[in-house]
Amino acid sequence: MTAYNSSNSNRLIKASTDKVRVMSEVVDFSSTTNAASDSFDVIGIPANTMVLAAGCDILTADTAGNSGTLAVGDSSGAAVYVAAAAPTSAGQMTLVDDSKAYSSGDDIRLTVATGAINAKVRVWATMISLDNGGTDADTDSQTVTFS
Numbered sequence: 827m828t829a830y831n832s833s834n835s836n837r838l839i840k841a842s843t844d845k846v847r848v849m850s851e852v853v854d855f856s857s858t859t860n861a862a863s864d865s866f867d868v869i870g871i872p873a874n875t876m877v878l879a880a881g882c883d884i885l886t887a888d889t890a891g892n893s894g895t896l897a898v899g900d901s902s903g904a905a906v907y908v909a910a911a912a913p914t915s916a917g918q919m920t921l922v923d924d925s926k927a928y929s930s931g932d933d934i935r936l937t938v939a940t941g942a943i944n945a946k947v948r949v950w951a952t953m954i955s956l957d958n959g960g961t962d963a964d965t966d967s968q969t970v971t972f973s
Contacts, residue, residue, distance in 0.1 A: 867933035892941025904937035
């Protein structure tokens, strides 16, 4: 198993924003050497962020003939957002209806299973910061009083 990381160093949304952001990156598996159990960390998730949904749009279908599958998840599980499926036709892969709050940083991760693939895909994630006006370090202080 090989773990690949994105070269995009500006892939994190700003932690102090309260706007919904859609992040996306294209991964062309025909330009990588990949095999079963390889993972690709594609989109960074800052600490204190809610990922409303994440998915994968198949731009060019797989023709490698290895019965390879692709799943979209994070470090806690390969198929948190999209269950493993063969990317053999263009279009959006079927989403798992799941959102997730992250207290620490993570990545939207593609995991290849069964065999190598040569598909070209757009990975996307819809995110919003849960730390409006603060930082992603969990060092905020109380700003209201209670009586």
